[in-house]
Amino acid sequence: MSSTSRVDQSIYEDGDVLCHWDLPKKVKNKLKFPHEPERPNKQYIVRGECPFNAEPPLRQLVEEYITSKDVFFKRNHGPIPLIDENTHKVSVCGLVPKPFDLSMDAIKNNYSKLRILAALQCAGNRRNGLDKVKTVKGVIWGPGTIANSYWAGAPLREILIEAGLSPNGDGWMGKDFHIWMESYGPCEEDKVYGSSIPLETAMDPCKDVILAYEMNDEIMSRDHGFPVRMICPGIIGARSVKYLAKIEVREKESPAFYQQRDYKILPPEANDQNLEEYWDRCESIQEMNVQSVICTPSEQNPLTDSNIVKGYAISGGGRKIIRVEVSLDMGETWLIAKLHQEKTGHGYWSWCLWQVEVKSLKNVSKIICRAWDSSSNTQPCEPIWNYRGVMNNSWDIVQLMQNPKI
Amino acid sequence: MSSTSRVDQSIYEDGDVLCHWDLPKKVKNKLKFPHEPERPNKQYIVRGECPFNAEPPLRQLVEEYITSKDVFFKRNHGPIPLIDENTHKVSVCGLVPKPFDLSMDAIKNNYSKLRILAALQCAGNRRNGLDKVKTVKGVIWGPGTIANSYWAGAPLREILIEAGLSPNGDGWMGKDFHIWMESYGPCEEDKVYGSSIPLETAMDPCKDVILAYEMNDEIMSRDHGFPVRMICPGIIGARSVKYLAKIEVREKESPAFYQQRDYKILPPEANDQNLEEYWDRCESIQEMNVQSVICTPSEQNPLTDSNIVKGYAISGGGRKIIRVEVSLDMGETWLIAKLHQEKTGHGYWSWCLWQVEVKSLKNVSKIICRAWDSSSNTQPCEPIWNYRGVMNNSWDIVQLMQNPKI
Numbered sequence: 001m002s003s004t005s006r007v008d009q010s011i012y013e014d015g016d017v018l019c020h021w022d023l024p025k026k027v028k029n030k031l032k033f034p035h036e037p038e039r040p041n042k043q044y045i046v047r048g049e050c051p052f053n054a055e056p057p058l059r060q061l062v063e064e065y066i067t068s069k070d071v072f073f074k075r076n077h078g079p080i081p082l083i084d085e086n087t088h089k090v091s092v093c094g095l096v097p098k099p100f101d102l103s104m105d106a107i108k109n110n111y112s113k114l115r116i117l118a119a120l121q122c123a124g125n126r127r128n129g130l131d132k133v134k135t136v137k138g139v140i141w142g143p144g145t146i147a148n149s150y151w152a153g154a155p156l157r158e159i160l161i162e163a164g165l166s167p168n169g170d171g172w173m174g175k176d177f178h179i180w181m182e183s184y185g186p187c188e189e190d191k192v193y194g195s196s197i198p199l200e201t202a203m204d205p206c207k208d209v210i211l212a213y214e215m216n217d218e219i220m221s222r223d224h225g226f227p228v229r230m231i232c233p234g235i236i237g238a239r240s241v242k243y244l245a246k247i248e249v250r251e252k253e254s255p256a257f258y259q260q261r262d263y264k265i266l267p268p269e270a271n272d273q274n275l276e277e278y279w280d281r282c283e284s285i286q287e288m289n290v291q292s293v294i295c296t297p298s299e300q301n302p303l304t305d306s307n308i309v310k311g312y313a314i315s316g317g318g319r320k321i322i323r324v325e326v327s328l329d330m331g332e333t334w335l336i337a338k339l340h341q342e343k344t345g346h347g348y349w350s351w352c353l354w355q356v357e358v359k360s361l362k363n364v365s366k367i368i369c370r371a372w373d374s375s376s377n378t379q380p381c382e383p384i385w386n387y388r389g390v391m392n393n394s395w396d397i398v399q400l401m402q403n404p405k406i
Numbered sequence: 407m408s409s410t411s412r413v414d415q416s417i418y419e420d421g422d423v424l425c426h427w428d429l430p431k432k433v434k435n436k437l438k439f440p441h442e443p444e445r446p447n448k449q450y451i452v453r454g455e456c457p458f459n460a461e462p463p464l465r466q467l468v469e470e471y472i473t474s475k476d477v478f479f480k481r482n483h484g485p486i487p488l489i490d491e492n493t494h495k496v497s498v499c500g501l502v503p504k505p506f507d508l509s510m511d512a513i514k515n516n517y518s519k520l521r522i523l524a525a526l527q528c529a530g531n532r533r534n535g536l537d538k539v540k541t542v543k544g545v546i547w548g549p550g551t552i553a554n555s556y557w558a559g560a561p562l563r564e565i566l567i568e569a570g571l572s573p574n575g576d577g578w579m580g581k582d583f584h585i586w587m588e589s590y591g592p593c594e595e596d597k598v599y600g601s602s603i604p605l606e607t608a609m610d611p612c613k614d615v616i617l618a619y620e621m622n623d624e625i626m627s628r629d630h631g632f633p634v635r636m637i638c639p640g641i642i643g644a645r646s647v648k649y650l651a652k653i654e655v656r657e658k659e660s661p662a663f664y665q666q667r668d669y670k671i672l673p674p675e676a677n678d679q680n681l682e683e684y685w686d687r688c689e690s691i692q693e694m695n696v697q698s699v700i701c702t703p704s705e706q707n708p709l710t711d712s713n714i715v716k717g718y719a720i721s722g723g724g725r726k727i728i729r730v731e732v733s734l735d736m737g738e739t740w741l742i743a744k745l746h747q748e749k750t751g752h753g754y755w756s757w758c759l760w761q762v763e764v765k766s767l768k769n770v771s772k773i774i775c776r777a778w779d780s781s782s783n784t785q786p787c788e789p790i791w792n793y794r795g796v797m798n799n800s801w802d803i804v805q806l807m808q809n810p811k812i
Binding site: 268283317 | 573574575579580606610611612671673674675688689691692693694695696722723725726728729731739740742751752778780781782783784785786787788790797799
């Protein structure tokens with residue numbers, strides 16, 4: 001069974017599309033963007049128009065604990081597809097005893113509806129910090145490609161059990177199987193967007209992986225995956241595949257471009273010349289690392305008479321943020337922030353918003369923050385460069401230009 | 407049901423023992439040590455005789471991937487109890503529908519036998535690195551309180567299911583319940599050694615928590631928990647309670663001293679004077695953070711004509727070590743080490759031994775290593791001090807004194 005029949009070939013400019021399993025050959029499709037939705041938020045910092053990639057200003061990002069769709073970052077690898085919900089199908093196939101196609105009606109009515117609060121973060125969040133060290137390959141994001149919303153949908157576990165997988169692990173537990181996911185295409189570097197997560201993650205009732213069709217209790221917006229997307233909590237956003245068209249159980253990771261040739265931390269030695277040596281030797285990123293960012297004041301809004309420092313923090317795998325510390329003296333002493341993090345489902349999938357009251361920001365030239373998660377991991381003090389500029393979680397440092405009037 | 411009847415009161419010097427729930431009052435028992443086993447390894451670096459606390463030299467530690475009982479570190483909070491396997495019982499009680507007592511015969515014969523390779527690491531491993539920053543409270547361990555052995559025993563999950571907990575989570579999934587564990591006492595700061603882990607961890611078949619009675623395919627040695635101990639893979643050693651006498655389901659964490667007044671990372675501001683303010687505001691440590699150590703050459707054995715640098719690395723929660731890097735130039739450039747890490751059960755519970763061939767160690771004054779785990783977490787470059795000196799995972803730095811003859 002293949003998803004190719006569902007890819008709208010007409011929106012390619014030419015028909016000469018390589019099979020998306022033909023890796024490592026990179027396919028740069030000439031894409032058309034005829035169906036882009038309206039984006040009313042004029043404050044977005046636009047990093048690319050086609051595909052549309054944009055992040056909100058930090059101040060706007062942390063105004064609310066729940067991020068609305070118009071503040072949520074937009075991360076696309078292709079045009080926003082126009083999908084008819086009434087005819088859309090998700091194939092469930094591969095190494096399952098009973099493969100079948102799922103209509104949207106079945107996804108909505110035949111399974112439990114699980115509603116969880118989960119932060120999605122792009123693996124390229126804060127890529128600009130690594131690009132300052134040395135040029136990196138990727139969209140140069142600031143720290144705004146993270147957002148925290150409610151998602152509701154059908155547990156992937158239930159769907160896989162219907163396809164014949166044993167709920168208690170007989171036949172698959174302990175095996176290194178994976179769930180390949182494919183979007184309704186097309187996209188930039190590949191025929192369709194493909195990615196994978198371990199089968200054990202998908203089947204673990206504590207991991208809360210869902211096929212989501214609602215975001216913040218509304219129909220999923222087109223920019224965020226209408227009519228259905230994966231939500232893989234605690235894992236980088238790249239695995240929460242939008243416009244989901246296929247889920248397939250296989251005995252190895254997805255060979256898709258976005259699993260094999262993107263979203264990996266290559267060692268500092270990897271560069272344009274020797275790149276190919278490293279890809280297959282490096283692991284695909286799954287869970288997020290521990291992260292924190294100062295959102296106000298910011299370098300863009302440094303002139304403040306406020307004495308509140310605010311930001312966000314998050315970790316992967318459902319790990320709770322147990323402490324955020326802020327330093328006004330280059331790491332000599334640290335203030336402990338007040339935290340707010342909610343738990344829905346089985347892990348701390350949502351972000352932590354934090355704030356700390358300081359005596360004064362007068363004469364402070366730099367504000368630093370760092371977070372700790374429930375595995376006692378903390379952030380490295382300096383950025384550690386990698387070719388794709390992913391997973392930058394070094395201490396966040398905001399340089400304040402002092403307003404002489406304060 | 408209480409375990410007090412099974413505590414051998416006769417080995418207290420006085421009968422005036424406070425209830426071990428009387429926290430935060432610290433009980434310094436006057437203990438006798440009449441039943442200590444033989445410890446044939448004369449190379450141990452002994453950190454305390456009563457209780458016996460000792461770690462092996464690093465060179466000995468990484469000679470084998472599987473650590474034998476005579477190289478395994480010894481971490482005790484009290485005398486080694488003399489327990490009759492034929493009469494020993496483990497109570498299964500608390501919020502379970504069908505409480506019962508388990509004999510050793512039942513533990514060995516009524517459940518599956520799960521055999522896993524798992525590294526245990528004391529949360530105080532490398533405490534000496536933090537003590538150099540500022541005095542810390544605890545046994546001043548070097549980097550040798552880690553070891554990697556086979557453990558075999560009965561899955562805690564199966565025992566809890568027999569006690570009436572639903573295998574699929576009905577009634578407990580998503581609730582913040584905990585498993586309280588108690589040892590056959592006594593110990594230093596409390597009546598018995600008590601600790602806890604989340605119930606979700608205990609019930610998750612992917613977490614491989616067992617009541618172990620074999621170590622490296624032999625009867626558990628007395629120093630390591632005979633006749634039965636918990637093995638909680640991926641979690642600090644302090645939760646793998648030895649001489650297990652009771653497991654109890656409760657709606658909150660164990661109130662025992664070792665859960666509430668030890669094994670927490672207090673913020674740097676906490677000191678002898680203001681300590682009590684911080685204990686209840688800080689989380690108990692569960693999963694280990696990402697860690698790596700250089701074992702040879704060492705500061706104790708710096709004069710080497712070898713050009714191989716070797717060490718260990720580990721992370722918590724079953725997360726794999728995906729890279730170890732070694733620098734000979736103070737972090738300017740990094741060499742990538744060859745890794746060996748085995749997976750048994752459902753996670754990377756065992757340690758990673760690594761080595762890297764360098765051109766020469768001549769004129770090298772410092773060797774540095776750092777590891778990365780499968781959540782993209784890495785180690786902080788400098789030690790971050792905390793009062794109890796726990797969870798030190800800063801970059802390991804070995805200072806070489808050059809042999810002029812090399």
